[in-house]
Amino acid sequence: MALARNITLHLPKRLEIGAGAVRRVGEWGNEAERILVLASPHTAGFVEKLALRGEVEIFDAIPGEPDIPCLDAALTAARKVRPDLVIGLGGGSVMDLAKLVAAMWDSDQTLADVAGPNRVAGRRSRLAQVATTAGTGSEAGIRALITDPVAGNKIAVESPYLIADLAVLDPELTFSVPSAVTAATGIDAMAHCVEAFTNKNAHPVIDGYARMGIDLVGRYLARAVRDGADTEAREGMMLASFYGGICLGPVNTAAGHALAYPLGTLLHLPHGLANAIIFPHVLAFNQCAATGKTAEVAAALGLGSGDLLQQAYRFCADLGVEMRLSAHGATDDQLPRFASDSHTIRRLMDNNPRDMGVEDILSIYRAAF
Template sequence: MNPIELKQPQRIVFGTGCMNKMCEEYLASGLKNLFILTADPILPLISPVIKHLEEGGVKTMVETKILGEPTVNDFKRILKEAQEFGADSVIGIGGGSVMDVAKLVATFMHTEQTIEECYGIGFVKQRGVWFACAPTTAGTGSEVSPNAILLDETDNGKKGIISNFLLADVAYLDPQLTATVPPRITAETGMDALTHCIEVYTNKFAHPCVDMYALKGIELIAKNLERAVKNGKDMEAREAMLLGSMYGGLGLGPVNTAAVHALAYPVGGMFHKSHGLSNSVLLPTVMKFNMEANAKRYADVAVACGCEPGATDEETALRGVEFVAQLSKNCGIPQTLAEIDIPQSEVPAMAAAAMLQQRLLKNNPRPVTEEDCKDIYNALY
């Protein structure tokens, strides 16, 4: 068994209403200048939190200008705002984009390193200021992962910064914050969380220490995603989805994702499609491509989804692929690249871009060539 390092936030606080605990703990911390990254639709939900903190003597600055997936220039602009404000602490309250930027802002507050020097794994040299994450979507698992992703405008490529210094001091997971997420975003982010769990479990570097999180995450999401999409006020489903998303996030540091994400990055980066949507469209086809490399693992995924075992692992695995595709369809997600307006003429360029994601492709259970990338993309027309 290969050695594995399990790292997570210093503390994880999970449960309905736990943002109240966040206020109590922050007011007792001695920190005074809190830079809050969030999004306009979230402000009504967290205005009581901000008011409570300000009444306790905390100076706050709220940044809501992260629109869509964040770029390198977005990050640099927001970092400058936080530095001019004199932030001694940062919290990201939002989806994965908001939390990723919050991690990076906190980490780069007082360093001479540039963001460009830190692309890849393990290049960040020091811890930044105190920071916390509070997810408002059940999707990325960013609140518990050491990963942050930015879109680099110079080449339209997704750049990952992975470091244990990007792990939050505290992750507050309050299902109430996800209750008003619209059905489309609930569906796309939920499928992103499912992708994390599946890719962690079927990864070439999968590990028993993480397998238990991945399988439980698959089970929770498979049972509850459609419920959450169709009734956003179903708090039992929302709680299960947030927990499943967190389990997926816990696998991103020690194991990480693979070919689905590698092929999704060009779709998102070149055509500005959401990360969750890009993963959703690709997931069943990549699962089918990978099945021959480890049918037993994909059969386990199918069983975790609630599928009846077949006569062989291959038969069971195929049922899992069909289940995932049907779940995505039931949640209203497009099933082909054509449906999301990606020109088939761009397949060669996307395939070349996907091959640059070797930090992910090396994890895939089956080797992936550039021709394989083209075949996978072309199968979605």
Template sequence: MSALTRSIDLTRPRHIEFGSGSVSMVGRWVRERGFSRVLVVADAFNAGRVDLLDLPGMVSVFSDVQPEPDAANLEMALAAAKTADAQVVVGFGGGSSMDLAKLAAVLPGSGQTIADVVGAEKVTAGRRAVLIQVPTTSGTGSEAGTRALVTDPVTQNKMAVQSVHMLADLAVVDPDLTLSVPPAVTAATGVDALAHCVEAFTNKKAHPAIDLFALEGIRLVGHWLPRAIADGGDREARAGLSLASLYGGFCLGPVNTAAGHAVAYPLGTRYHVAHGAANALIFPHVLAFNAPVVADRTAAVLAALGLPAAKESSAVFDFASRWCAGLGCEMHLSAFGVSAEDLPAMADEAHAIRRLLDNNPRDVGRDDILAMYRAAL
């Protein structure tokens, strides 16, 4: 069966509002529907600017979102949702805030725990609260998707929940909310958006209906990310990255990521490296590893980024690595405190993430992953 004839589920949020100043839509949308009890799930910084949402009624704020949230952090968010008895849950921040918001909208009062819903479509009780997602970074694309990730503190693995019930009723993507993001975070989150698009484009499940979003997302990152890093106040560059991030989110549902994210995950779960920074470090290694089996698509990725053409894996790696380093991304594991002794355990953990590795166009063995880590050390 060709990719063109293969069925694909193109699920999207019911309403997406995009553009500078669109954050004003949030409060208006809530008022028009008569809701009066709202829970905002945000990190500490965004909790300090909840007024931008202009929400009516009784507004509660859960402001203890942690980077790479774990099960304990989720339980805190769920307790806040129960206390607020919210009619509306708003995820306001990066991917961590939006992922916790998804779970806070479906789990309270459902009789299910996080352990019950890990996997695909295991949420059985639907959703009691309306869900609004408002990203403040340009990377995860979580506002567009149906997945949420939480770290299991015992196994240090990501628990992935996928449910159509976690799809936003309203996603508001206002690039102006990203103007305050510092250069290093802009770079890392931008490469995360890029990785979503690249991994979907070079995926076993790649589909023409997603390829156009993936390739345009790559082009947008290649064009606008250097400008946004150079001048954080460049509103046009910020808008370009916000659109790339949204397109990356479109890629995640029907196709998803592959080896890049699997190899990056242990950096977040073990060493609390920000997700975007982990993906930026790993991105050139996996792109080069896959190049021999998806040569045409790798060439298209390089061209979309404005990089020279290359066929040999070593050249692909060199161009991609220099590009990431030129953005200011840290490209060595040792800079994050990872030692050579840690690498075998990391390789074991990454190799166990079959839900992603099975999407990769080239089979990835445990020793292949270990070799990538050693090269990145």
């Protein structure tokens, strides 16, 4: 194995995997006296499963795409509680918010102070991340994203101080996730792996995690969509999501996620759905620049030998994903704004194996329209 460059891997200190693993949170955090649980209105119903022993407060006013006012409200709640344990109980948006709350509630730093890489001063609360979807892999990573509603973009914070002390992958928490959400978030998990795998900054160690994640998606995503209570398939997808989260740290995503972000911030599509719609188009665009790895992806997903764009599009559509932007409320006159916004996300676009100009991006949006 030729190790091309130095990388640093930050992983949760403890990982609990398997059906019923959520009940170990209370045992692990039994010394916590003041606990703040961040959740969505739906996942707040899982709090009792955590078996917590301390005084528990729940903040569940979290939308699908948390923004700066949401972060401010969560920090206000945390400063009243003064938690010695913060728990993110939900999907990626909830867990991203939990990272920032744990790192900032007892700090003078503002969001502007911590935005970017390695600017968080330190974390004074322990952090547990309990995933309830299989998509973002946020429980594994050191990044958090918050939407700026004024600028219409996402602010990224990256720091080893955002890594979880405990991460929990309990497939039973995903049984109630609807099939359409299961499909979209599963494709998002796959996109993390694929974009890191075909990345300009790809690394053999991360390639290993990416291959495992892509293989798990190929084996289990369709099963999880067909039968939400298929424990083996749900656990396989949670592992795929976790591996994708690991890929984000040293390598990160590329053009696929850059094109998906304006669909979240401007069109207000859920993150997983936005990535699912974009995935086939960027995979096909990058094929000529990452021929061998793209062939591996196609084989792992069981794609046919025909046109890659059509095969990848059919893979997503057959899972029940509505792949047309127009069906999600997009209008033709919005597409140039989407293209210009995504082109400016250089932290991701510069990772892409093939240069993508504004016109290339606009062509992809039009094809997805």
